[in-house]
Amino acid sequence: MSELEAAPGAPEFAYRQGELSAEAVPLARIAEAVGTPFYCYSSAAIERRYRSFAAAFADRRAGICYAVKANSNQAVIRLLARLGAGADVVSEGELRRALAAGVPPDRIVFSGIGKTEAEMRSALAAGIRQINVESEPELSLLSAVASAMGRTAEIAIRVNPDVDARTHAKIATGKKENKFGIDLAHAPGAFRRAAQLPGLAPVGIALHIGSQLTELVPFELAYGRAVELLRALAADGIALRRLDLGGGLGIRYHNERPPAIEDYAAMVKRVTDGLAVELEFEPGRWLVGNAGVLVARVLYVKDGASRRFLIQDAAMNDLIRPSLYDAWHEIVPVRAPDDRAERRPIDVVGPVCETGDSFAAQRPLPQVAPGELLAVMSAGAYGAAMSSSYNSRLMVPEVLVRGDRFAIIRPRPSYEELLSQDRMPDWLAEG
Numbered sequence: 001m002s003e004l005e006a007a008p009g010a011p012e013f014a015y016r017q018g019e020l021s022a023e024a025v026p027l028a029r030i031a032e033a034v035g036t037p038f039y040c041y042s043s044a045a046i047e048r049r050y051r052s053f054a055a056a057f058a059d060r061r062a063g064i065c066y067a068v069k070a071n072s073n074q075a076v077i078r079l080l081a082r083l084g085a086g087a088d089v090v091s092e093g094e095l096r097r098a099l100a101a102g103v104p105p106d107r108i109v110f111s112g113i114g115k116t117e118a119e120m121r122s123a124l125a126a127g128i129r130q131i132n133v134e135s136e137p138e139l140s141l142l143s144a145v146a147s148a149m150g151r152t153a154e155i156a157i158r159v160n161p162d163v164d165a166r167t168h169a170k171i172a173t174g175k176k177e178n179k180f181g182i183d184l185a186h187a188p189g190a191f192r193r194a195a196q197l198p199g200l201a202p203v204g205i206a207l208h209i210g211s212q213l214t215e216l217v218p219f220e221l222a223y224g225r226a227v228e229l230l231r232a233l234a235a236d237g238i239a240l241r242r243l244d245l246g247g248g249l250g251i252r253y254h255n256e257r258p259p260a261i262e263d264y265a266a267m268v269k270r271v272t273d274g275l276a277v278e279l280e281f282e283p284g285r286w287l288v289g290n291a292g293v294l295v296a297r298v299l300y301v302k303d304g305a306s307r308r309f310l311i312q313d314a315a316m317n318d319l320i321r322p323s324l325y326d327a328w329h330e331i332v333p334v335r336a337p338d339d340r341a342e343r344r345p346i347d348v349v350g351p352v353c354e355t356g357d358s359f360a361a362q363r364p365l366p367q368v369a370p371g372e373l374l375a376v377m378s379a380g381a382y383g384a385a386m387s388s389s390y391n392s393r394l395m396v397p398e399v400l401v402r403g404d405r406f407a408i409i410r411p412r413p414s415y416e417e418l419l420s421q422d423r424m425p426d427w428l429a430e431g
């Protein structure tokens with residue numbers, strides 16, 4: 001049976017005795033220990049998602065490289081690595097996180113259009129599985145770096161299939177006007193060059209057409225084009241053994257109907273049928289997005305001239321998705337509201353000095369009073385990982401729950417730590 005996408009969030013977040021809980025831990029208990037705002041992730045939810053992704057491809061040679069940028073806390077990476085996940089990284093920082101979290105180097109793929117020479121050297125020194133090259137100049141540089149180190153870099157070339165992912169423009173990556181990958185028309189030439197350059201061993205084709213895709217059609221179009229290219233290259237004497245199909249599978253935030261993993265897998269198997277290649281996937285959001293919530297406290301309820309505002313203590317620096325992508329997140333009171341409670345539209349906003357610091361506009365919510373807790377659902381991906389200390393707010397802490405236990409996996413820093421990051425130049429040192 002297909003897994004029904006939970007709305008809102010994962011089923012591991014449910015009301016127990018009137019209190020929204022993560023697995024067996026009431027969120028209010030964590031709030032007492034950690035303060036607000038904080039992120040809370042459910043281990044069981046992440047494990048369940050990983051297992052269902054892996055199960056959908058159990059009958060194929062397939063590797064899952066978790067896209068670390070979705071949630072880069074090392075505890076989350078390790079949880080996934082223990083289940084067998086590799087990692088898809090896009091910077092040296094992420095590479096180091098993945099290695100420190102225990103991901104075996106031969107399960108790490110390095111993606112991204114702007115790898116520096118230093119990053120290439122680190123990746124080659126670590127002996128990672130594959131570097132996904134996104135341009136001709138990158139091919140040249142990687143060839144030079146690998147040759148100088150006496151290494152051979154196994155590479156995939158990321159192609160740009162020119163497919164409309166039909167997602168938010170800021171997270172669509174597969175159209176020819178996007179900065180990612182090499183155009184299909186130029187890809188055969190790039191592969192031929194890569195096969196001749198010293199220090200490079202082309203082993204695969206990679207693609208990733210965007211994030212939060214809620215339909216199969218764009219995937220199918222893009223994958224079909226990659227398979228065509230694979231066949232053309234084989235006919236041309238360039239035999240590749242891997243097909244890296246990227247991430248991007250969407251989740252349910254509101255009323256989206258993203259494809260079930262089984263349907264996605266069936267499509268992939270149909271498109272790649274008969275190919276003797278190993279498949280690679282780079283899911284990020286799909287694994288962790290619904291497995292996390294951001295918990296905030298209500299500070300004030302303010303009646304404006306034309307609108308009512310709920311001012312909470314979480315802000316755009318903690319979760320930027322509503323401001324950056326106009327993203328919709330379900331917001332619910334942590335104490336179960338009375339079913340009959342009247343819901344009135346209210347703007348849920350944070351304390352940051354920007355009008356864009358808004359989590360929801362005219363959202364029908366039951367009455368909540370200052371001091372009460374709210375949960376912003378489905379905040380496990382691109383939440384904490386994109387947070388900052390803008391407005392000199394302390395970086396939001398992260399908590400991981402497992403059954404009836406919880407652990408702080410990134411503490412809230414102190415103000416001393418925040419202030420100690422700046423340095424005075426000596427000409428300003430006095431006074």
Ligand SMILES: *Cc1c(COP(=O)(O)O)cnc(C)c1O
Binds near residue numbers: 248249
């Ligand atoms: C961001 C990214 C992913 C993960 O995308 P999701 O939508 O979170 O699954 C995978 N691969 C690459 C190359 C990416 O840039």
